[in-house]
Amino acid sequence: MYANNVVECGDRMLLWTRDEDRAILKACRKKGPRTKVIKNLAKSFEEKTESQIKDRYAELIRLMKKADSAAKQAAYREKVKQQAAAAADLSHQPAKRSRVEPPKREPNKAGPSKF
Numbered sequence: 001m002y003a004n005n006v007v008e009c010g011d012r013m014l015l016w017t018r019d020e021d022r023a024i025l026k027a028c029r030k031k032g033p034r035t036k037v038i039k040n041l042a043k044s045f046e047e048k049t050e051s052q053i054k055d056r057y058a059e060l061i062r063l064m065k066k067a068d069s070a071a072k073q074a075a076y077r078e079k080v081k082q083q084a085a086a087a088a089d090l091s092h093q094p095a096k097r098s099r100v101e102p103p104k105r106e107p108n109k110a111g112p113s114k115f
Contacts, residue, residue: 024057
């Protein structure tokens with residue numbers, strides 16, 4: 001999944017670089033997406049406002065969650081496929097027959113019966 005690097009912002013286009021995306025994620029991972037962090041990022045980026053940076057951070061997090069969810073679903077599908085293949089392999093093998101032993105009787109400890 002890729003982030004849309006060109007975003008329409010009113011009457012102009014806003015371009016986001018991978019380096020900017022990395023800087024946003026790194027700064028927010030360290031200290032959280034706090035106002036101070038966003039303000040410092042806005043100062044370091046040319047022509048990017050705090051609001052635009054907040055929106056970009058939210059979009060990046062949404063994309064990361066979506067990618068994580070897709071990866072988990074793909075792993076689950078692969079696991080189910082492997083289990084089905086293993087079950088199919090087992091169904092083609094002849095069943096093993098095992099002899100069931102009758103339960104052993106313990107001798108009567110009270111002695112022989114009078115009857």
